[in-house]
Amino acid sequence: MVKPVLTIQDERLYKVSAPVTKFDRELRDLVRDMFDSMAEEGGVGLAAVQIGVLKRVLVIDLVEKGFIKGAFINPRLIEASEEMQDGEEGCLSVPGLSAELKRPRWVKIGYQDMSGNEKVVEGEMLLARAFLHEMDHLDGKVFVDQLEPKLHKQLAGDIDRIKSGLPVEHAIEPKYRNRKKAS
Ligand SMILES: [Zn+2]
Numbered sequence: 045m046v047k048p049v050l051t052i053q054d055e056r057l058y059k060v061s062a063p064v065t066k067f068d069r070e071l072r073d074l075v076r077d078m079f080d081s082m083a084e085e086g087g088v089g090l091a092a093v094q095i096g097v098l099k100r101v102l103v104i105d106l107v108e109k110g111f112i113k114g115a116f117i118n119p120r121l122i123e124a125s126e127e128m129q130d131g132e133e134g135c136l137s138v139p140g141l142s143a144e145l146k147r148p149r150w151v152k153i154g155y156q157d158m159s160g161n162e163k164v165v166e167g168e169m170l171l172a173r174a175f176l177h178e179m180d181h182l183d184g185k186v187f188v189d190q191l192e193p194k195l196h197k198q199l200a201g202d203i204d205r206i207k208s209g210l211p212v213e214h215a216i217e218p219k220y221r222n223r224k225k226a227s
Pocket residue numbers: 134135136137177178181
């Protein structure tokens with residue numbers, strides 16, 4: 045079921061999500077709602093907190109960009125490359141704003157699947173960025189608060205508008221966004 049995506053005016057986005065301990069029907073329903081809500085918004089990644097559920101669950105759909113689609117439970121960073129990538133980042137919780145943010149080029153992530161089995165996944169470029177961005181959400185961090193100070197200053201007006209529930213003046217959505225589902 046499509047759920048509303050919280051924006052950065054909602055204080056839940058600044059809270060730390062709790063580990064998943066039960067791999068049950070409720071988790072499957074949550075993951076399905078997350079995929080539905082992400083697709084509705086044309087997103088490529090979503091953390092459970094973005095639909096108001098403070099659990100360490102994230103979903104990614106980068107199939108259109110040649111990567112993977114999946115649900116990752118209790119993800120943790122095992123390793124990240126020293127080499128960094130430049131790139132544009134956006135967030136469904138920060139509508140209308142995207143910005144450059146340096147991230148490691150490659151990551152190795154440990155996680156549990158929907159049955160609780162331990163797994164490992166590696167990703168680079170946009171996939172690495174998506175994992176790191178969504179894992180930050182699980183720790184109550186939003187990308188606009190991690191921008192380089194100079195850039196953050198430039199965008200402060202727009203960020204404040206979104207935090208007040210107002211649209212940004214010159215909305216730019218990230219290029220990598222998935223096509224919205226026809227509805
Ligand atoms: Zn986000």
